[in-house]
Amino acid sequence: MSGLLAKAVRDERRALVGWGIGVAGAVALYAAFYPSIKESAADLQSYIDALPEAIRNIVGAGGYTTPAGYLEGEFFNTIGPLIMALFAIGAGARSIAGEEEAGTLDLLLSTPVRRRQVLATKALATVGGAVVLAGVAAATIALVGPPFGLSVPVVDVMAACLMLALLGLSFGGVAFAIGAATGRRTLANAVAGGLAVLTFIVNAVAPTVEWLSPLRPFTPFRWYQEPEVLTGGLHVANILVLGGIAGVSYVVAAFAFDRRDLTS
Amino acid sequence: MSTIVEAIALTKYYGTSRGVEEVTFEVPQGQVFGFLGPNGAGKTTTIRTMLDFIRPTSGSVLIFGLDPRADGVRVRTRVGYLPGELVLYPRLTGEEYLRTFASLRGGVAWPFVEELAERLLLDLARPIKDLSHGNKQKMGLVQAFMHRPDLLVLDEPTQGLDPLMQQTFYALLDEERVRGTTVFLSSHVMPEVERTCDRVAIVREGRIVTVADIGQLKAHALRSLELHFDGPAPSAAFEGLPSVREVDAHGDELSLSVEGPLDAVIKTAARFTVVNVETHEPGLEDLFLGFFGTDGAAPAETDREDQS
Numbered sequence: 001m002s003g004l005l006a007k008a009v010r011d012e013r014r015a016l017v018g019w020g021i022g023v024a025g026a027v028a029l030y031a032a033f034y035p036s037i038k039e040s041a042a043d044l045q046s047y048i049d050a051l052p053e054a055i056r057n058i059v060g061a062g063g064y065t066t067p068a069g070y071l072e073g074e075f076f077n078t079i080g081p082l083i084m085a086l087f088a089i090g091a092g093a094r095s096i097a098g099e100e101e102a103g104t105l106d107l108l109l110s111t112p113v114r115r116r117q118v119l120a121t122k123a124l125a126t127v128g129g130a131v132v133l134a135g136v137a138a139a140t141i142a143l144v145g146p147p148f149g150l151s152v153p154v155v156d157v158m159a160a161c162l163m164l165a166l167l168g169l170s171f172g173g174v175a176f177a178i179g180a181a182t183g184r185r186t187l188a189n190a191v192a193g194g195l196a197v198l199t200f201i202v203n204a205v206a207p208t209v210e211w212l213s214p215l216r217p218f219t220p221f222r223w224y225q226e227p228e229v230l231t232g233g234l235h236v237a238n239i240l241v242l243g244g245i246a247g248v249s250y251v252v253a254a255f256a257f258d259r260r261d262l263t264s
Numbered sequence: 265m266s267t268i269v270e271a272i273a274l275t276k277y278y279g280t281s282r283g284v285e286e287v288t289f290e291v292p293q294g295q296v297f298g299f300l301g302p303n304g305a306g307k308t309t310t311i312r313t314m315l316d317f318i319r320p321t322s323g324s325v326l327i328f329g330l331d332p333r334a335d336g337v338r339v340r341t342r343v344g345y346l347p348g349e350l351v352l353y354p355r356l357t358g359e360e361y362l363r364t365f366a367s368l369r370g371g372v373a374w375p376f377v378e379e380l381a382e383r384l385l386l387d388l389a390r391p392i393k394d395l396s397h398g399n400k401q402k403m404g405l406v407q408a409f410m411h412r413p414d415l416l417v418l419d420e421p422t423q424g425l426d427p428l429m430q431q432t433f434y435a436l437l438d439e440e441r442v443r444g445t446t447v448f449l450s451s452h453v454m455p456e457v458e459r460t461c462d463r464v465a466i467v468r469e470g471r472i473v474t475v476a477d478i479g480q481l482k483a484h485a486l487r488s489l490e491l492h493f494d495g496p497a498p499s500a501a502f503e504g505l506p507s508v509r510e511v512d513a514h515g516d517e518l519s520l521s522v523e524g525p526l527d528a529v530i531k532t533a534a535r536f537t538v539v540n541v542e543t544h545e546p547g548l549e550d551l552f553l554g555f556f557g558t559d560g561a562a563p564a565e566t567d568r569e570d571q572s
Contacts, residue, residue, distance in 0.1 A: 002367075003364060003367035003368045004368065006364075006367075007364055007368075102351060103349060103351030104351050104352065104353055106315075106317060106347050106351075107345070107347060107350075107351070107352070107365075107407070108368075109315070109316075109317065110315050110340060110343070110345040110347075111340060111365060111368040111369050112336075112337045112338075112340045112341040112368070112369060112370075113337070113368060114336065114337060261278075261317065261318035261319060262312070262317040262318060264308070264312065264317075264349070
């Protein structure tokens with residue numbers, strides 16, 4: 001089992017380093033922009049207020065006048081979920097389907113390991129990767145923010161980053177399950193990625209498009225950003241819904257993977 | 265002597281397309297068992313059910329008397345496997361790869377891994393992505409042999425190996441035979457099976473055509489024989505011989521297709537003045553023809569290995 005885990009972690013490492021640099025860079029860039037944006041915050045805010053509500057929701061309607069509002073709008077409601085979902089979906093799709101399509105899964109499963117062990121260690125590595133990525137985001141915000149006047153309570157940042165990891169893992173779980181059930185990486189990427197885009201849009205425009213409103217609870221984003229992820233504090237229901245999606249996906253993956261033929 | 269591999273009416277369909285049908289055979293402990301057939305005959309399908317990569321549609325295969333699915337870990341602990349389409353992790357070096365697999369398997373003596381690598385002239389320090397096809401195949405062999413398994417399952421083991429390394433592989437296999445290791449080896453090349461196996465199953469279009477000892481198989485094989493006389497070929501003298509299936513004369517030359525021993529043909533030929541004799545080792549196609557008769561539809565795809 002430890003050998004499997006070591007392998008799963010090693011497989012994840014390269015992608016993780018890349019995404020880690022990406023997320024740290026994005027956060028640092030937004031932090032560096034903050035002083036100049038703050039100066040023209042009033043103008044910017046009035047410009048944003050003039051936008052249609054649906055657009056405002058999509059771009060992250062944050063109040064640019066406060067550090068928390070800026071971080072929420074620019075990072076936690078936009079680029080943060082994008083990076084985290086891309087990482088988790090990629091890792092989830094790669095876990096089983098990636099190895100299967102590459103042709104390396106055969107030899108791995110010819111050793112005395114159970115399919116479920118392989119699945120569990122790969123899931124663990126993806127969860128670990130998401131947590132590390134969220135940690136990198138939190139650390140960058142905590143360290144790089146203050147010099148640019150972007151000071152937010154560290155506890156809030158950590159809570160928001162935890163939710164960010166959970167949001168990513170809910171989509172990563174879908175990719176993981178589809179990959180484990182079908183062995184098709186592109187399908188896993190496409191379905192999970194499509195779902196992420198679709199639910200993001202539904203969540204964003206639901207407040208203004210009446211017939212979409214009933215669908216909003218079915219989007220992971222609703223459970224990520226209501227109340228506000230950075231200032232609203234942690235909510236058990238939100239954690240349970242997002243964690244639950246990932247958990248159910250894992251169970252589906254284990255069930256389907258155990259029962260099917262490997263593709264060759 | 266216990267049975268190591270036992271297939272009982274093993275049938276596998278992929279959707280509606282045929283994998284194998286009603287495949288039944290037994291491999292006793294210590295035997296080197298060849299699974300011989302053209303590509304697409306169902307060799308790899310059979311092997312993949314043995315390792316629980318795929319599950320039978322009906323029938324079963326037992327390894328060490330165990331179900332590969334229910335007792336997969338116990339089965340695979342004692343099996344060494346070389347896939348037909350070998351894919352390794354390209355970014356690892358040979359040593360990193362083998363150490364990873366050694367830790368997944370447990371019970372691997374590293375000096376033995378190094379010994380195998382040395383004998384196969386394999387450099388373990390190089391990244392796998394820089395290895396030639398033949399060297400990758402050697403990696404596959406090392407990982408299959410390194411834990412000294414009780415059963416070796418080798419899918420087309422010598423593909424990509426140069427002749428010298430094929431000899432080294434045969435030597436390794438012979439040592440395993442001496443140790444009492446059971447070997448299940450698939451091939452589409454008769455000389456390889458002939459060189460390595462005690463017993464062979466011939467598969468064609470998903471079904472086992474025959475299971476026979478190598479000796480029996482060769483006895484049934486069709487040999488093609490060319491006799492060159494110093495005058496017009498006396499084809500009539502050969503047409504009546506029971507072992508002769510086909511006679512074809514052009515000028516001084518006579519082409520014969522002979523089943524089994526050549527004795528009657530040679531004695532008949534001795535009555536004439538023979539300038540030259542050429543025989544060909546039976547290829548896979550000839551083996552099939554030997555079993556199906558010349559009227560039977562020949563397999564669509566066969567590899568004929570003529571060795572004079």
